[in-house]
Amino acid sequence: MAKFAIIVPPLTGHINPTLSLGSELLDRGHEVGWISLDPALQDKLPAGGQLLLIRYDSSDAEKQETEAYLDIITRKSVYGIDSIKFLYEEVLVPLNRYMYAGIREQLLQFAPNVAIADHQMFAGAVAARQLNIPYATSVTAPAAIKVMQELPKVHEWEQQQIVALQKELGWPGEQSLDCSDALTLVFTSQLFFGEMALPDPFRFVGPVIANRKVAATFDWQAFQQMPQPRILVSIGTTFDHEHKRQFFAKVAEAFGDTELSVVVVSDPELFDTVPSNFMIQQRVPQLELLPQLQAVVCHGGHNTVCESLSHGLPMVVIPIAYDQSHVAGRVVRVGAGLRLNFNRFKAHHLKDAVLQVLAEDHFRNAANLIRTSFEATGGVKTAAAHLETLFTRNAPVLAAATTAAY
Amino acid sequence: MDTVTTGNQAAATAIFDLLKQFITEVIGEEFVEEMDIQPSSSFTRDLEMDSIEIVAFSEKVKAHFGEHIDFTGWLSGMDLDQLINLNLNDIINYISVCR
Numbered sequence: 001m002a003k004f005a006i007i008v009p010p011l012t013g014h015i016n017p018t019l020s021l022g023s024e025l026l027d028r029g030h031e032v033g034w035i036s037l038d039p040a041l042q043d044k045l046p047a048g049g050q051l052l053l054i055r056y057d058s059s060d061a062e063k064q065e066t067e068a069y070l071d072i073i074t075r076k077s078v079y080g081i082d083s084i085k086f087l088y089e090e091v092l093v094p095l096n097r098y099m100y101a102g103i104r105e106q107l108l109q110f111a112p113n114v115a116i117a118d119h120q121m122f123a124g125a126v127a128a129r130q131l132n133i134p135y136a137t138s139v140t141a142p143a144a145i146k147v148m149q150e151l152p153k154v155h156e157w158e159q160q161q162i163v164a165l166q167k168e169l170g171w172p173g174e175q176s177l178d179c180s181d182a183l184t185l186v187f188t189s190q191l192f193f194g195e196m197a198l199p200d201p202f203r204f205v206g207p208v209i210a211n212r213k214v215a216a217t218f219d220w221q222a223f224q225q226m227p228q229p230r231i232l233v234s235i236g237t238t239f240d241h242e243h244k245r246q247f248f249a250k251v252a253e254a255f256g257d258t259e260l261s262v263v264v265v266s267d268p269e270l271f272d273t274v275p276s277n278f279m280i281q282q283r284v285p286q287l288e289l290l291p292q293l294q295a296v297v298c299h300g301g302h303n304t305v306c307e308s309l310s311h312g313l314p315m316v317v318i319p320i321a322y323d324q325s326h327v328a329g330r331v332v333r334v335g336a337g338l339r340l341n342f343n344r345f346k347a348h349h350l351k352d353a354v355l356q357v358l359a360e361d362h363f364r365n366a367a368n369l370i371r372t373s374f375e376a377t378g379g380v381k382t383a384a385a386h387l388e389t390l391f392t393r394n395a396p397v398l399a400a401a402t403t404a405a406y
Numbered sequence: 407m408d409t410v411t412t413g414n415q416a417a418a419t420a421i422f423d424l425l426k427q428f429i430t431e432v433i434g435e436e437f438v439e440e441m442d443i444q445p446s447s448s449f450t451r452d453l454e455m456d457s458i459e460i461v462a463f464s465e466k467v468k469a470h471f472g473e474h475i476d477f478t479g480w481l482s483g484m485d486l487d488q489l490i491n492l493n494l495n496d497i498i499n500y501i502s503v504c505r
Contacts, residue, residue, distance in 0.1 A: 080456040081490050151457065157486045325456040343454045344437045 002391040003031040005052065005112035006138075007103055007124030009095060010038045010069060013236070013303045014118050014140045017187050020208040021116075021138070022049050024384040035106045035124070037066055037099060052110055054102030069095055079343065083321035084154060088161045096123035100169050103127045114391050119145065119184075122162050125177035126169045134394040136183040136387060139202075141302045142193055143323035143330070145179060145186070183390045185383050188306060191373035192330060203386055206377030207306035209287060218285050226261035226279065229294035229358055234265040234286070235320070236301040243320070245270050251297070252278070253347035260354070263289065295358050297350070299342075300324035300331070309336060309370040314363035316353045318342050335366035414502055418445075421498045428466040432459050448493040460489075467497070475504040 004025055006018045015036075022032040023046035033050040034041060042051045056066075078086040100123040107115060107127055115135040117124030128135035139145055162176045171177065184202045186193065193204065223230075233251055235244065248270050255262045256275030264271075268280045286307060290296075296308040300319040305327055308315050315337035317328035328339040338353045357363040378385075422445055430438045433455065441453065449455045455463065468477045480500055484492065 079454065080450045081460070081486070082450055085486055085490065151461065151484075151489065152482050153485045154457075154489065319456060325458045329458040341433065341437070341454070341456070341459070344433070 001029050001031070002113040002388070003033070003110065004387065005033050005035055005107060005110050005115045007035045007115060007117040007121045009118055009121055010036065013301050014120065015041065015044070016303055017140050017208045018116070018118075018138060019044060019046060020380050021383055022046060024380045025387065028384060028388070033110050033112065035103055037069060037102070052106040054099060054106065056102065065098070069098060078321050080321070080325070081154070084158070087322055088158060092120055093161055093165050096121065096165055097168070099123050100127060104131070107131055107133060113394070114387060116387065119178050122165065122176070122178045123169060125180065126166050126171045129171060129177060134182055134390055135180050136185060136390055137178070137180040139179070139184060139186045141323050142186050142188045143302065143326035183386055185386065188302070189370070189373035189377050192306075192309065192334060192370050194330060194333070203382075204377050205383040205386070206374040206379045207303070207310060208380040208383060209303075209307050209310060218281065219279070223263070223279060223292075226277070227259070228261070230261040230263065230292065231295045231297060231354060232263045232265070232284070232286070232289060232293050233297040234304055235299040235318070236304065241270065247342075250345070250347045250350060254351040254354070258351070295354060297354060300328040302327055305331060306374070309367050310374055312364060312368040312371045314357035314367050316340065316350065316357060318345065334370055335362060336370060337363055337367070418498050418502060421501050422494060424470070425467070425494055425497060428463055429453065431466060432462045443494070445495045445498060446493055448491055450490050450492070452493070471501065475501060
């Protein structure tokens, strides 16, 4: 039995895969703790999972700072390549700087055998290296590690930001620690990731989407009465309300009072009027819902895309920022859907695109090919086995180190 | 970047028209009709093209000019700020200088 500490940023898309992964590790008899800034994570953890909450002896000002970090990414609307600069300069670097001391403290107290740091939690990697704790990386947004062959300076720039912060935190050297050279779990398949070859410590383990606790209450009876085809519209958790309001106005115009049934993940307040064929809910049990749907409209968040593909569903992807353009590009490239430009599309484009992915079988067939490639990776069990191997491989070293200390 | 001199104005206009055609092919004719594409238009902020669209555009430039210019090399030398601010004039000037 081993102890695993999972270090997560306060971003839903980066947390969800670790809940499935942690649940599998717990089932195998290991101890699992999550190091996070967010007290609300407690309710999402699988049974037996421990929340290792980062707390500073805080003045009110610092508390406010923590809260600000919890929704930092929703405050500004950014688009395209611009958003990468924003993500690093205004979100990831300050967030990692802020979390570093707390991560270090929690690692010391919990004393895990293996740390698992999100690929954007480089402060976690630095702390683990400093404390000689073997660490693995969980890549929950694989497009982020994909160097764009045409624009290599973008990736170079990202690495420079990470290395500069590492130095500030007391880790010398020019090597970015964001992806562990012992084990880096990539939550997709090679087929969906694309042709780029990755070095040996990178393992494709597929999206890990089982075992997630669902807190949402959902009116299944009303849903079952909605005629097919049914589609889900979800643009994730990270965009501001004004963006969403404009987007949903176009969704209502595209599908209001059509033959389609539409489930939308949104605050109902963002809709001026609710068309009769719509069901709008703040939270939905997405994994239970997907098997009963025919297509998905989303923003190209890695998790929603992978969950949809895992159910062989064709998609219309409307990327907004960050790595989403890239994820959308992959969906189109593998033939599993169509993409629209968030700022430019009009209601009729959305309607036509959805009708097209529903009508033409090749989209569904391509999605099913990706589904098969996901299944072949072995998913969460393979990921857990890799982590156990990392533990065993390091166990004698740790024992020797402990012995030597006495 | 060098500015385009009047003597090359016709050539510059021809390149501009060509680039505009490539943009149209990438983002779709009906959208371009509503856009005001100028030589000073930046790809990210003015034309709201995302990274995948910029790459698709650059592939068209590369396919057209082929070995005459090292467009990919030039583009891959750009850092983040240069990419964010990249406008049509930059490319027109680059192509003009190469010829």
